[in-house]
Amino acid sequence: MRATLALTTSLMIASCANTVTESEPNERVTYNAISFADVTANQAAINELGSKKFSLNNAAAVSMLSSQGSREVLEYLVGCALPAGQAFTVHAAGTTYTFAGDVGLAKSWKSTKLSAKQQRWISACMFARINNQDQLLKISMRGPHHALHVTSAETSRFTQEEGVYYGNLFTGELPIVGWSCRGKAQAQGEGSEGSALSYRDCAEPGFGDTRELGLNQCGWGYAEDCFVHEFGIPFACESKVTTGGGVPDSEADGDASDEPSHGSNAPNAYYRRCHSGGEIPFLEPLWSEVITVYVESGPPSLD
Incomplete structure (x- = not known):
């Protein structure tokens, strides 16, 4: 698996951009992590893009070129959905923008609209990469999808279980x-100042009124701990794969072609079947398209 300061297939930079370039002027554009505010501001365009086969030459995509925050959201959307090696160019207002595929959670989007499962996989990826802090940070994303396979080297390096992300951005006019x-690691404490965990806030409960509303620190739903951390504290997820070779249910992946193969590159240590938040999470809706995020044990590195 390649490791660069651009995004990698499942080992990804959470707080900088994929590969977005612009010409005239000839300057590379690099962003920090996507913000939840920018995602919500572009909800209508995201839904319009997902309702048909992928193209940057339509009104929804063009509308997302108007600001840096919107371009960043489009960049991460393309990166989550389409595989590495694919690049897409659009011209607007005298500038040429190129957006690169990377993870590949919905490869068929080039030829058809997104399925409901693909929408949820892309959404999980987008939520996993939102970060409140201006800090370059690599994360390891894991789950029951071929695009989220990890190597033994990656699991050895990224050992701190930060959180799990799931949901749906493609809700039409609904919120x-x-x-x-x-x-587990986040529940046990962030450790020393400057640790990789200390730069990740979106799998932690909010403060004050936001906590009372059941929100995380980044502004969307918080489902408590993913696992049993303390007796009497609700937990969200029904099961966890702790060894390699996990094969998803037919309901977990978007397409049959997305199912992972057996072997040493199978996903490792990820949660499955997580519930929405509530006083009794197991009575809440169940999500199969969930992404577990791991970070390094010490300060974040850039290599």
Whole structure:
């Protein structure tokens, strides 16, 4: 698996951009992590893009070129959905923008509109990459999808279970539905100042009124701990795959072609079947398209 300061297939930079370039002027544009505010501001365009086969030459895509925040959201949307090696160019207002595919959670989007499952996979990826802090940070994303396979080297390096992300950005005119639950390492404390965990806030409960509303620190739903951390504290997820070779249910992946193969590159240590938040999470809706995020144990590195 390649490791660069651009996004990688499942080992990804959470707080900088994929590969977005612009010409005339000839300058590379690099952003920090996507913000939830920018995602919600572009909800209508996101829904319009997902309702048909992928193209940057339509009104929805062009509308997302008007500001840096909107371009960043489009960039991450393309990166989550389409595979590495694919690049898409659009011209607007005298500038040429190129957006690169990367993760590949919905490869068929080039030829047909997104399925409901693909929408949820892309949404989980987008939620996982929202970050409140201006800090370059690599994360390891894991789950029951071929695009989220990890190597033994990656699991050895990224050992801190930060949280789990799931939901749906493609809700039409209804509000975005998003959830996170707190992973084991985050529940045990962020450790020293400057640790990778300390730069990740979206799988932690909000403060004050936002906590009372059941929101995380980034502004969407908080489903408590992902697992049993303390007796009497609700937990969100029904099961966890802790060894390699996990094969998803037929309901978990978007397409049959997305199912992972057996072997050493199978996903490792990820949660499955997580519920929305509530006083009794197991009575709440169940999500199969969930992404578990791991970070490094010490300060974040850039290599």
